[in-house]
Amino acid sequence: MCNFKQIIYLLVIILPSLTYSNSFEKNCLNCHFQEAQLERFIYKYTLKYSSQKRIENAIFEYLKYPTREKSVMPSGFLNRFGIKEKTILNDDELKKSIHKYYKRYNIKQFIK
Amino acid sequence: MSKAERKSIISILAIYLTSTILLVATLAFNYYHYKKEQIQEKEQTIMNQNSKSVLFKIQNLHNNKTVDIIYPRFKEFNSAIFDIERNLIFSTLEKQDIDFDKKFYHKDDYIYYIEETTPYYLGTAYIVIEMKNKGMISSVSNNLVILTLIIIFIITITSLFLVKLILKPIRDNLKLMDRFIKDTTHELNTPISTILTNIELIDSTKLDIKVEKKFNRIKTASLTISNIYEDLAFLILKHTVSSQNELLNINNIIRQRVEYFNILFKSKNITVDIDEKDTLFLNIDNKKVTRIIDNLISNAIKYTKKQTHIQINIDENSFQICDQGYGMSKEQISKVFERYSRFDNTQGGFGIGYNIIYTIINEYNLNIKIDSKLNEGTCVTLSK
Numbered sequence: 001m002c003n004f005k006q007i008i009y010l011l012v013i014i015l016p017s018l019t020y021s022n023s024f025e026k027n028c029l030n031c032h033f034q035e036a037q038l039e040r041f042i043y044k045y046t047l048k049y050s051s052q053k054r055i056e057n058a059i060f061e062y063l064k065y066p067t068r069e070k071s072v073m074p075s076g077f078l079n080r081f082g083i084k085e086k087t088i089l090n091d092d093e094l095k096k097s098i099h100k101y102y103k104r105y106n107i108k109q110f111i112k
Numbered sequence: 113m114s115k116a117e118r119k120s121i122i123s124i125l126a127i128y129l130t131s132t133i134l135l136v137a138t139l140a141f142n143y144y145h146y147k148k149e150q151i152q153e154k155e156q157t158i159m160n161q162n163s164k165s166v167l168f169k170i171q172n173l174h175n176n177k178t179v180d181i182i183y184p185r186f187k188e189f190n191s192a193i194f195d196i197e198r199n200l201i202f203s204t205l206e207k208q209d210i211d212f213d214k215k216f217y218h219k220d221d222y223i224y225y226i227e228e229t230t231p232y233y234l235g236t237a238y239i240v241i242e243m244k245n246k247g248m249i250s251s252v253s254n255n256l257v258i259l260t261l262i263i264i265f266i267i268t269i270t271s272l273f274l275v276k277l278i279l280k281p282i283r284d285n286l287k288l289m290d291r292f293i294k295d296t297t298h299e300l301n302t303p304i305s306t307i308l309t310n311i312e313l314i315d316s317t318k319l320d321i322k323v324e325k326k327f328n329r330i331k332t333a334s335l336t337i338s339n340i341y342e343d344l345a346f347l348i349l350k351h352t353v354s355s356q357n358e359l360l361n362i363n364n365i366i367r368q369r370v371e372y373f374n375i376l377f378k379s380k381n382i383t384v385d386i387d388e389k390d391t392l393f394l395n396i397d398n399k400k401v402t403r404i405i406d407n408l409i410s411n412a413i414k415y416t417k418k419q420t421h422i423q424i425n426i427d428e429n430s431f432q433i434c435d436q437g438y439g440m441s442k443e444q445i446s447k448v449f450e451r452y453s454r455f456d457n458t459q460g461g462f463g464i465g466y467n468i469i470y471t472i473i474n475e476y477n478l479n480i481k482i483d484s485k486l487n488e489g490t491c492v493t494l495s496k
Contacts, residue, residue, distance in 0.1 A: 043177060050196035050232035107174075107234055111181045111202045 044072035159225035390428035407465035430495030
């Protein structure tokens with residue numbers, strides 16, 4: 001009985017994070033499977049927005065309502081690939097996916 | 113050096129030195145600030161160059177993406193980078209507590225410089241440079257304090273010399289006067305003794321009325337001269353003769369001295385009343401207490417109108433001599449103890465009486481109080 005309770009607790013704690021992790025991988029990595037590409041985005045966002053909060057907000061704003069003005073990519077890139085389509089994710093799922101992306105790729109963690 | 117001379121020197125020095133010190137301090141203060149600004153400007157320029165070096169390095173790190181980003185380190189200074197929300201990105205600083213409200217500041221042993229940058233390479237919005245404070249400002253202030261002290265010391269010595277130079281003619285005059293009094297006193301000794309002895313020998317009862325009047329005038333004049341002589345002799349001998357202190361009945365001495373001055377009282381038709389509430393004893397030199405009493409009585413006679421009254425009150429702690437004379441103003445009272453100070457040139461004397469009193473009461477720690485009103489009179493109280 002005791003073991004069963006512990007498993008339930010563990011599932012309650014781990015499942016949401018697994019879900020968010022899966023959400024990022026399912027929703028983002030499906031298309032952006034090249035790591036270099038994701039790194040390039042974060043370098044661009046860091047150069048323009050500096051802090052984690054501002055970067056995450058900027059990505060959220062762009063994915064929610066994508067425009068050329070909000071994009072950090074150069075015009076040549078946008079001419080070739082165009083701007084992204086509006087996200088279909090809900091706000092909460094989108095924010096968590098962005099957070100996951102930032103945590104994984106932010107430059108600051110690599111400074112030594 | 114006399115008390116008045118010392119007072120003059122102190123007053124002149126105080127005015128001269130205060131103004132000079134103020135001037136020197138103002139110059140030193142301005143120079144310090146000028147130097148401080150110059151040093152800070154230099155430090156800021158160096159630190160600005162350092163921040164540019166950090167910026168150049170992080171710009172390269174941002175543009176040349178590698179797996180590990182090795183933050184630039186410099187021997188001459190420490191640095192840190194912060195994002196736009198002032199969150200630390202990376203730091204090699206000794207002290208992490210940064211005041212972002214100031215662009216440049218000193219704290220503990222370090223100098224800090226904050227440079228804002230855009231775009232945000234590696235997310236950097238602020239570059240903080242930390243350098244060891246070489247103490248250039250404190251070295252300037254220390255040197256300045258030493259220099260100021262030396263200048264003030266030299267000025268003090270110079271001004272002391274100048275003040276003495278200025279006061280030299282006055283001092284010479286005083287010396288001349290002292291010497292003159294000394295010489296005069298020596299010369300007066302024999303003739304005064306002769307006059308007084310011979311006056312005592314003359315039997316006034318055998319004289320006819322006209323001659324007696326003239327004789328009394330001579331007696332009065334010789335008493336006055338004798339009193340002046342005693343004062344002068346005291347001034348000359350006060351440093352050479354030691355005090356013979358004994359417990360004296362002051363009531364008796366006052367009575368004797370009033371008797372002694374009797375002829376002077378009569379010459380101005382002054383009545384004297386001694387009210388002895390109690391007996392006053394003082395452990396004092398007889399000659400000195402006599403000088404005090406004689407001077408107080410002779411002043412009361414000298415500065416009192418004819419046909420007035422002198423009241424002497426004695427109790428166990430004090431005696432008081434009150435006249436109905438011309439009185440003194442507050443300003444005159446404040447100067448009364450200065451040697452050679454005289455307020456009425458029509459009266460004889462050298463203006464040394466109160467100075468002698470002051471010298472003696474200081475020696476015996478006695479108190480003197482002068483209550484005086486112009487044209488009403490003066491009351492001098494001497495108490496234990």
